[in-house]
Amino acid sequence: MFEKRLEELQILLPETPKPLAAYIPALQIGKFVYTSGQLPMKNGVLAAAGKVGKEVSTEEAQNAAHIAVINCLSAIKSVLGSLDKIEQIVKITVFVNSAEGYTDQPVVANGASELLLQIFGEAGKHARSAVGVSELPRNAAVEVELIASVK
Amino acid sequence: MFEKRLEELQILLPETPKPLAAYIPALQIGKFVYTSGQLPMKNGVLAAAGKVGKEVSTEEAQNAAHIAVINCLSAIKSVLGSLDKIEQIVKITVFVNSAEGYTDQPVVANGASELLLQIFGEAGKHARSAVGVSELPRNAAVEVELIASVK
């Protein structure tokens, strides 16, 4: 059902990133799947680098959050085999690389939240924290981590 | 029991914030409840805005953490119906909007932790992370998220 919805939305999950030595893109433990913090990488390139509110606009950052959460889903699929096994999106945390005085982190995070709602419907309604941080890996504009539960 | 304790402490839980489109104030999944990151909103107004250690004193920030964790409890109550269903406060994360060189995040976080202990006693003893961030939504002085387990 959710896989079909992805198709309808014409969203293509990227190749799952290769597991690195010591940590992995996602892990299932009992009823839960935890993803690692995902950057807005698309085709091996950062979709948005720099501070939101300065080098990166709110709209660009929303799009980056959208891409990062797709990478979360790709990481989950690499563990579960299919997104159809997801019962509920439980929690996301959206870290926004924020310029001084930038306080629209929730608007940026909507780029992730709204996509989850589009794909998963009721099962996509989640708890969320959005915070502004001073630096992110590779100077990414956002980083998103996600917890889901499994049917 | 915990609801009664709230009364004794004369703490009034605010009206639960309306669920927003894509994310919700709190979510129960199995034995756990996750809240969204809560700001120190009181009667629709931020109780403390600005950087702790500069525009906001440590004492004001402690009070803001106190208010934010009350909003966490309100979010949980909106899901469980009653705080008496809480088995244990599991974990809180306290994000402190910190001025340069401000390192008393744990003192600020005590404003949340001590209230949980007052209300829940042994069941209120929790794991905690307190970190300093550069920006928060609406320029709030603190943001608090909470995980609890359900009886």
Added chain:
Amino acid sequence: MFEKRLEELQILLPETPKPLAAYIPALQIGKFVYTSGQLPMKNGVLAAAGKVGKEVSTEEAQNAAHIAVINCLSAIKSVLGSLDKIEQIVKITVFVNSAEGYTDQPVVANGASELLLQIFGEAGKHARSAVGVSELPRNAAVEVELIASVK
């Protein structure tokens, strides 16, 4: 098995920090153990203080992450009695006190991740988020929190 591995690696877990009033070093709830955010304290002294990329080198910060994750394990041992009861390291979050423009948080976090792999092998492969924050308690270079599952 994991306790034996610690011995082979000649890693001595420090005395568990005394539980503080309102929050505790770690908490077990059902199948999970959550630690509080741990600083790189060694013999009561911070192993690395200051901003990574400025006062603290990447190598020093890696070592600090190594020490902080040892403190996470010590906190877990205080709850479980033995690390041999750990089933899986589930998730770590590494907060790096970052100088302006410092973006090697994942390299710093490897100081924690690689140790977990050394000690726990397959059971040490975890999900991870690494973010740069502007301030940390006591001006610590890193703060690490950990979630594990119990056999």
